Amino acid sequence: xxxxxxxxxxxxxxxxxxxxxxxxxxxxxxxxxxxxxxxxxxxxxxxxxxxxxxxxxxxxxxxxxxxxxxxxxxxxxxxxxxxxxxxxxxxxxxxxxxxxxxxxxxxxxxxxxxxxxxxxxxxxxxxxxxxxxxxxxxxxxxxxxxxxxxxxxxxxxxxxxxxxxxxxxxxxxxxxxxxxxxxxxxxxxxxxxxxxxxxxxxxxxxxxxxxxxxxxxxxxxxxxxxxxxxxxxxxxxxxxxxxxxxxxxxxxxxxxxxxxxxxxxxxxxxxxxxxxxxxxxxxxxxxxxxxxxxxxxxxxxxxxxxxxxxxxxxxxxxxxxxxxxxxxxxxxxxxxxxxxxxxxxxxxxxxxxxxxxxxxxxxxxxxxxxxxxxxxxxxxxxxxxxx
Ligand code: GLA
Numbered sequence: 001x002x003x004x005x006x007x008x009x010x011x012x013x014x015x016x017x018x019x020x021x022x023x024x025x026x027x028x029x030x031x032x033x034x035x036x037x038x039x040x041x042x043x044x045x046x047x048x049x050x051x052x053x054x055x056x057x058x059x060x061x062x063x064x065x066x067x068x069x070x071x072x073x074x075x076x077x078x079x080x081x082x083x084x085x086x087x088x089x090x091x092x093x094x095x096x097x098x099x100x101x102x103x104x105x106x107x108x109x110x111x112x113x114x115x116x117x118x119x120x121x122x123x124x125x126x127x128x129x130x131x132x133x134x135x136x137x138x139x140x141x142x143x144x145x146x147x148x149x150x151x152x153x154x155x156x157x158x159x160x161x162x163x164x165x166x167x168x169x170x171x172x173x174x175x176x177x178x179x180x181x182x183x184x185x186x187x188x189x190x191x192x193x194x195x196x197x198x199x200x201x202x203x204x205x206x207x208x209x210x211x212x213x214x215x216x217x218x219x220x221x222x223x224x225x226x227x228x229x230x231x232x233x234x235x236x237x238x239x240x241x242x243x244x245x246x247x248x249x250x251x252x253x254x255x256x257x258x259x260x261x262x263x264x265x266x267x268x269x270x271x272x273x274x275x276x277x278x279x280x281x282x283x284x285x286x287x288x289x290x291x292x293x294x295x296x297x298x299x300x301x302x303x304x305x306x307x308x309x310x311x312x313x314x315x316x317x318x319x320x321x322x323x324x325x326x327x328x329x330x331x332x333x334x335x336x337x338x339x340x341x342x343x344x345x346x347x348x349x350x351x352x353x354x355x356x357x358x359x360x361x362x363x364x365x366x367x368x369x370x371x372x373x374x375x376x377x378x379x380x381x382x383x384x385x386x387x
Pocket of ligand 1: 099127162
């Protein structure tokens with residue numbers, strides 16, 4: 001059976017393209033993945049989200065790709081994506097229909113898994129709209145997991161039930177390789193902070209084999225996608241939310257990295273500014289995210305307490321540490337760390353050497369306190385080596 005030992009990395013069409021996803025977008029995205037360095041950084045899956053099929057099944061009960069959006073069919077795309085050394089993903093739903101109103105897999109799980117395998121699909125995002133309320137959601141995910149396990153092809157199972165029925169407690173049992181535990185992300189700081197706030201009690205429930213998915217990244221999105229400026233029940237309020245600036249996107253990417261969350265790019269990677277390519281292919285942040293042990297980050301106390309700030313240390317498999325300071329306050333904060341707070345009391349005689357994960361700059365050893373200023377809605381992440 002397929003082993004997913006680190007969080008999957010890739011790109012998903014929904015955030016930017018919504019129902020405008022098509023063959024051209026997927027092929028150009030595959031090209032950009034290679035040409036702009038994402039593939040070399042570890043990104044692998046290109047996922048076609050909702051709205052890819054016709055509104056009804058064919059006479060054999062099979063899903064059919066929309067011939068206008070995908071004139072050469074899905075197998076052709078899979079071949080193209082594979083020729084670039086990448087993998088192709090597709091989308092379906094536990095219910096009668098997908099969230100966008102296209103046919104879902106309810107009662108057709110085994111047929112659909114076989115269809116996906118025949119198209120050489122490598123990844124399935126499995127959403128949860130139109131699922132009958134009185135039915136067991138856990139069983140629906142188990143059924144699709146079994147359909148995939150018996151379809152003859154290794155397919156990553158990416159479950160997306162937004163945390164319904166506390167899914168973080170059972171998605172590993174039913175075979176999901178990654179699972180959404182949150183509502184949909186939007187490109188504003190309110191949404192990102194909400195998702196993060198919901199995760200503090202779930203850190204331990206993600207790791208080898210089954211990763212907690214905090215949703216696709218909105219890093220690099222500039223206001224013209226499908227997930228801009230919404231995310232509140234109060235639509236009037238939502239209109240007043242600003243889209244994230246690049247500092248907030250840095251905090252967003254940094255948190256997903258520290259948490260070992262799947263890194264599914266959501267911006268238009270063909271056009272995204274180079275500054276963002278650098279951020280999302282940053283080798284030290286990806287090293288932290290893809291660490292073989294995938295240990296959850298542990299909160300630690302610094303010398304000063306700030307209400308809306310979090311400090312984490314993550315033990316890495318190579319013996320080093322990742323230290324992350326996240327500032328959700330609407331003001332800059334000054335933080336001070338000493339080795340004792342990271343579990344190295346003075347009598348240990350261990351010295352800590354800090355490297356800035358964003359710039360790669362080695363900052364050296366701090367014998368006493370390491371003083372750091374974290375700007376508004378920003379984060380600092382360090383790789384710390386012991387001497
Ligand atoms: C749900 C999912 C999103 C996206 C849309 C598509 O809202 O959570 O990630 O797949 O459906 O309709």
